[in-house]
Amino acid sequence: MGELVKLGIADGIAVILLSRPPVNALNDQVTAELAEAARTADTMDDVRAVIIYGGEKVFAAGADIKDMAEASYADMVKRAGRLHEAMTLIAGIGKPVVAAITGYALGGGMELALAADFRVAGESARLGQPEILLGVIPGAGGTQRLPRLVGPAKAKEIVFSGRMLKAAEAHAIGLVDAVVPDAEVYTAAQDMMKRYVNGPALAIRSAKAAIDQGLGVDLATGLEIERNYFAALFGTQDQRAGMKSFLENGPGKATFTGR
Numbered sequence: 001m002g003e004l005v006k007l008g009i010a011d012g013i014a015v016i017l018l019s020r021p022p023v024n025a026l027n028d029q030v031t032a033e034l035a036e037a038a039r040t041a042d043t044m045d046d047v048r049a050v051i052i053y054g055g056e057k058v059f060a061a062g063a064d065i066k067d068m069a070e071a072s073y074a075d076m077v078k079r080a081g082r083l084h085e086a087m088t089l090i091a092g093i094g095k096p097v098v099a100a101i102t103g104y105a106l107g108g109g110m111e112l113a114l115a116a117d118f119r120v121a122g123e124s125a126r127l128g129q130p131e132i133l134l135g136v137i138p139g140a141g142g143t144q145r146l147p148r149l150v151g152p153a154k155a156k157e158i159v160f161s162g163r164m165l166k167a168a169e170a171h172a173i174g175l176v177d178a179v180v181p182d183a184e185v186y187t188a189a190q191d192m193m194k195r196y197v198n199g200p201a202l203a204i205r206s207a208k209a210a211i212d213q214g215l216g217v218d219l220a221t222g223l224e225i226e227r228n229y230f231a232a233l234f235g236t237q238d239q240r241a242g243m244k245s246f247l248e249n250g251p252g253k254a255t256f257t258g259r
Contacts, residue, residue, distance in 0.1 A: 002033030007040060012048040012197035013190065014041040023061035024054045026108040028079065031086045034112070038089035045258065048201055049193035050097040052090070052116055053186060054109075059099070059125070062107025065134070076139075083108065083140045090115040091141075091212070094205035096196045100189035101125045102182060106164070111138060114145040117208070119175065120189045121167040122182035127175060128164040148215060150174055200238035201258035206230075 006017040016037045018024040026034075041050050054060050063083075071079065090097065090112065099105070099113035101121040110127050113119050121127070129142045137143060138159060147155035150173045158165065170176045180188045196204060206229040214222030233239050237259040245254035 002029075002036065004030045005033035005037050007037045009044070009047055011194075012046065013193050014044070014047040014050045016041065016050060016052045018052075018054040018060055023058050023104065024109065025062065025064040026060060026083070026112070027064040027067055028082065031083050035082075035086040035089050038086065038093055042089075042093045042095070047095065048197045048199070048258070049095050050093055051100055051186070051189045051193060052097065052112065053100045053189070054102060054105075056102055056182075056186075058103035059101045059105040060109025060112055061104040062109050062130070080139050087111060087115045087140045091145075094208060095201070096193060096204065096208070098189045098192050100185050101127070101167075101176065102185050104164075106130055107138070107142075108140050111140040111142050111145070114141055114149070118177045118192060119170075120178045120180060120185055120192065121170060121176040122185045123167055123179055124182050125167040125170075125176075125179075125185075126164040127167075127170050128162065129159050130162040130164070132160060133162040146175075198256065200236075200242060200254075200256040202236050202238055203233055206233055 004018070004020040006019055008015045008017065016034070018030065020030055024030070041047050068076070096118070097116040098118040098120060099116040101113055101119060102125060103122070105113045105125065105127045107130055110129055113127070129138045129146070131138050131142070143155070143159060146158065154173055165175065167176065167179045171179045178188060178192070210226045210229045213225050217225070238256045241256060242254040
């Protein structure tokens with residue numbers, strides 16, 4: 001698809017592959033291609049789940065500091081806006097998304113992982129928001145998505161210190177969902193996504209939207225969001241098929257079409 005971000009599809013799973021050696025640093029081209037890959041994966045009917053992967057050695061070691069060191073405020077307003085858009089598009093993919101993390105996921109790389117629904121890390125992976133060590137703060141979701149995962153106090157400690165977390169600690173605080181041997185990261189991410197490929201795509205999309213939208217509002221508003229999505233699914237073929245199959249064959253045996 002792109003030069004630095006590839007999009008492949010197999011067996012209902014799209015793989016967004018970062019391909020900018022040596023460390024998949026996020027420059028403007030990578031950002032633009034990430035945004036386009038997210039748009040494409042979201043709209044393709046034959047894609048039911050998404051893996052974001054940086055390869056066997058590194059996920060993404062942050063922004064390209066050489067490009068940023070002499071940037072002005074006006075430059076960074078535009079650049080930060082494009083990066084924010086890309087991360088928002090990744091987070092807004094209406095399908096399950098997992099980040100398969102090998103090596104470093106730092107700065108913008110960790111923020112990319114935070115934009116996914118799930119994170120699988122290799123045993124030697126290192127994660128962190130080191131922006132404070134450069135005299136700035138995370139600018140692509142680190143101060144917002146991180147505390148929603150690990151709580152405000154732990155997020156502040158991670159951001160204020162700029163330190164790197166080992167995979168085991170990241171798992172213990174809920175930053176990653178699974179830690180596996182380094183060589184098994186991609187396979188583990190595939191296995192996690194396979195469970196959703198034959199599910200009711202519209203219901204999964206609605207569930208993701210309801211959860212994500214509800215996190216930003218009060219409980220009463222969140223319950224109203226949920227109610228509206230729930231009722232809307234009674235206009236789908238999958239709802240008919242799921243309930244008919246339940247009545248005739250019991251739970252978990254329905255065949256869904258995503259319509």
